[in-house]
Amino acid sequence: MLPVCRIEDLPSGESVRLDTTPPVAVFNADGELYAVDDTCSHQDASLSEGWLEGCLVECPLHAATFDLRTGEPTCLPARRAVRTHRVSVVDGTIHVHLTEPAAVPMPARTPVAATTPATVTASAAVTAPVAAVAPATATTSAAAALGPLAAEDSAA
Ligand code: FES
Numbered sequence: 001m002l003p004v005c006r007i008e009d010l011p012s013g014e015s016v017r018l019d020t021t022p023p024v025a026v027f028n029a030d031g032e033l034y035a036v037d038d039t040c041s042h043q044d045a046s047l048s049e050g051w052l053e054g055c056l057v058e059c060p061l062h063a064a065t066f067d068l069r070t071g072e073p074t075c076l077p078a079r080r081a082v083r084t085h086r087v088s089v090v091d092g093t094i095h096v097h098l099t100e101p102a103a104v105p106m107p108a109r110t111p112v113a114a115t116t117p118a119t120v121t122a123s124a125a126v127t128a129p130v131a132a133v134a135p136a137t138a139t140t141s142a143a144a145a146l147g148p149l150a151a152e153d154s155a156a
Pocket of ligand 1: 040041042043044045059060061062063064076077078
């Protein structure tokens with residue numbers, strides 16, 4: 001539970017930004033308090049610097065709007081929701097209850113025995129043509145670079 005400010009310090013239509021990681025914006029939308037991640041899901045703009053209209057906040061950079069009740073964008077260019085956080089008022093002080101970050105699923109692991117032969121075969125197939133071309137390219141480049149020198153050496 002993170003204290004924000006006194007309720008009288010956040011009048012209707014105003015917002016405050018918390019320097020948490022990630023930053024959180026707290027809004028007083030017509031007397032209802034909402035908290036969402038402050039960074040727009042489209043690019044790097046601060047939603048606490050946007051414009052409130054009812055329970056919608058408009059991003060100040062490209063004008064996507066977000067529903068503060070759900071965090072969902074209501075128009076483009078934003079496509080992803082911002083995280084919402086629960087807000088409470090205790091003894092006249094606004095508090096934010098930070099939502100845990102969404103769990104990032106680990107990539108599925110394939111048994112080693114099943115992938116090893118395929119990986120070796122693919123690597124050999126890719127490496128073979130490069131190995132055959134590389135000496136020819138190096139020889140051609142060296143001959144081109146040393147050509148005039150080789151001619152001077154034989155003249156001297
Ligand atoms: S940064 Fe918010 S809409 Fe583009």
